[in-house]
Every structure is written in C-alpha cells, then in structure tokens.
Amino acid sequence: MPSSEFELDVVLLALAPEVDPRYERLYGYLQDDVNRRLPTVGLALDLLTVTARERTRRHFGAEAPLLGRRVLRLEPDPHTEAAPVADRFLVLDEQIVDVLLDQGSLDRRLTAYCELLAPPPAPLEDEALYRMVRDAWGRAPLRLYFQGPPGAAQRRTAEALAGALAVPVLAVDTEDILHDDAVLELIFREATLQGVLLHLDDVESPCTPALADRLAAYADVVTLAGSRPWAPTKRRPLGVLTVPCPPGEATRRRTTWRQALAAYGAEAAPADPDALAVRFRPSRRPTSTCRSSVEGYPSR
Structure with missing residues (x-):
C-alpha cells in the first residue's frame, strides 16, 4: 500500500473515476483531450508537485511501492504508439478499488x-x-x-x-x-x-x-x-x-x-x-479435534 503522502494522493487521483464518472470528463479537460478520461503520470506530476526537484518519476518505477506491490499499473494510451511514461494511464488494481470502496466481497x-x-x-x-x-x-x-x-x-x-x-x-x-x-x-x-x-x-x-x-x-x-x-x-x-x-x-x-x-x-x-x-454434540463437555501441542502456553 502507499508509503507516502504523494503515493496516497496518486491512489486517490486514480480512484476518483470509480467514485464519480464525472471525473473522467474533468480529466479529459485538464489533459486537453476528451479521450484521456483517466489520469496519466504527467497529470499526477502536474497536480501533485510544485518544484522541478519534486517532479520525478521515481514513484512510477517498476520497483517503486505503487507498481512493485501492484497497487496500480501503467497502461499505454491506445491511440498513441510507444507512449512515454508521462502519457501512460494510472489504473488501480481492482482488488484495491474494491477495498477502498468498501465492497466487502472477495476479489x-x-x-x-x-x-x-x-x-x-x-x-x-x-x-x-x-x-x-x-x-x-x-x-x-x-x-x-x-x-x-x-x-x-x-x-x-x-x-x-x-x-x-x-x-x-x-x-x-x-x-x-x-x-x-x-x-x-x-x-x-x-x-x-x-x-x-x-x-x-x-x-x-x-x-x-x-x-x-x-x-x-x-x-x-x-x-x-x-x-x-x-x-x-x-x-x-x-x-x-x-x-x-x-x-x-x-x-x-x-x-x-x-x-x-x-x-x-x-x-x-x-x-x-x-x-x-x-x-450439536453428544455431551456437555466437548472433546478437542485439533489439540495443540502447547498446552502450557502462558498468557501475556
């Protein structure tokens, strides 16, 4: 799961269209392209960073927590061949979406x-x-x-x-x-x-x-x-x-x-x-089926 405020903000950015589809239109407007209905790496950096030093793509590397732990994945724009990292879409893993939206069901x-x-x-x-x-x-x-x-x-x-x-x-x-x-x-x-x-x-x-x-x-x-x-x-x-x-x-x-x-x-x-x-048991005093081998285990 996210290990920094920036990563948490990225997760919320990617989750927004799952909460309200109107965010898709907003993302299209912000990216000046109606076909870009999901946030990209570039949009995340534009919205969540201020200085050039902060504008680093290390959070989106293969070994970074968000991708390494498969919280989200980067998907290329189907309308663009060989899209650079900045133009790739942020897509949350469906398991993460279900938990964040409190679906309570099995993946x-x-x-x-x-x-x-x-x-x-x-x-x-x-x-x-x-x-x-x-x-x-x-x-x-x-x-x-x-x-x-x-x-x-x-x-x-x-x-x-x-x-x-x-x-x-x-x-x-x-x-x-x-x-x-x-x-x-x-x-x-x-x-x-x-x-x-x-x-x-x-x-x-x-x-x-x-x-x-x-x-x-x-x-x-x-x-x-x-x-x-x-x-x-x-x-x-x-x-x-x-x-x-x-x-x-x-x-x-x-x-x-x-x-x-x-x-x-x-x-x-x-x-x-x-x-x-x-x-329903045949006697008042039940007998164990799986009996541990730590009968003397002390309470803490």
Whole structure:
C-alpha cells in the first residue's frame, strides 16, 4: 500500500473515476483531450508537485511501492504508439478499488480458489491454541500447521478460531496454485486488506518456494492444513508450529449423524452432517479435534 503522502494522493487521483464518472470528463479537460478520461503520470506530476526537484518519476518505477506491490499499473494510451511514461494511464488494481470502496466481497480473480466465510458460532475447544492466536493477532506473525488425515476437521478448527476472534476466515484450496506466485500474492494481500484469518487447505510439506516466500513475508496469523508431518524448507526458516488433528470425536459425530439421517430416510446435502456435528454434540463437555501441542502456553 502507499508509503507516502504523494503515493496516497496518486491512489486517490486514480480512484476518483470509480467514485464519480464525472471525473473522467474533468480529466479529459485538464489533459486537453476528451479521450484521456483517466489520469496519466504527467497529470499526477502536474497536480501533485510544485518544484522541478519534486517532479520525478521515481514513484512510477517498476520497483517503486505503487507498481512493485501492484497497487496500480501503467497502461499505454491506445491511440498513441510507444507512449512515454508521462502519457501512460494510472489504473488501480481492482482488488484495491474494491477495498477502498468498501465492497466487502472477495476479489473476482480468487473465487475459483477461495471462500470468504463468516464462521458459525462454534465453540473453540482448545483454550491454549486460542490464547496463542489471540496474543499474536495483529501484533506478530504466527504460522500454524494443522496436521491430520482428511476429515480431521482442520478447516472447522480454523473457522472456530476465526469465530473466537470475531473475524471472517479466508479459506483457500491450494491444490492448483502452490506454484503460482501471482495468485498467492493476491490471496495474501486479500487477507491483509480484509482483516481476516487466512486458512490454506491441502498444503503438503515441504511447501513450494512460492508459498514459502509469501509465508515469510506475511506479518499476521495464517493456518495451514495437510496430512504429512511438516518439514522445514531449505530456503529459509518459517517457524511453523504443528497442531495435531487426529480423526477423533468430530469424525464419530459426523458418522453418527449420517447413520441417523439414513435410518429415517432423510435426504441430506453432503455438508449437512458436518454442520450438525459442529452444532450439536453428544455431551456437555466437548472433546478437542485439533489439540495443540502447547498446552502450557502462558498468557501475556
């Protein structure tokens, strides 16, 4: 995101047509060309700088924050061949536009891989795990690996954590994207911008270099789920903590509900027994599905 007042002003300049289309006519007038309905680098420098020393294009270099972090991109004028940098249009990334306009929805490019969920009010059964996540939330990076076989309720545990924190959860199916750095960048930025708990399903250890780089740069809490024991990456230490998730009580509850529904001839969607197992328990004292290995974790 912008790291200076100038960069913030550039973002607002590019955002204006998304707020009110009349800015397109204004930009055409200011640039003396009705076809230039978006602000250009030159217009930004004209409006936001005073001295020749300030009029530098370093803010629009490939490694500068605005472009390097893909907050915006520079698009050439389709009516001009080989347009210089000053004549290129400032176009905000649609993910940034959605967040700034408080759309509250998932980036459209991520819908094939992600779900943005408001978790059900299910109790979290591991107080030590909750305290650890609560203490790190918004303050320090924390990487938790929920290890267990399929059906061990790793995602349910992440949802319960998110519910305890009163935040949504961004659940990601990573099967097809573990090597796609561009998509992973969008996912991690989406989690940051939305202020949600990021949960990555189907992460097999050791993780890919692309995922390792994103995990290393992520400054908040992320949970991962996989079946094999976590193996440290060769590139850099990530400090991943393993939380064992045996197929215990949760699996038995789902089986019980499936058998009960079948006995009464009730038709149920595949997700219904899971939802019933989370909401309705056979005893007053719940047993943990994903039990952390940090039972003695102290409160701060």
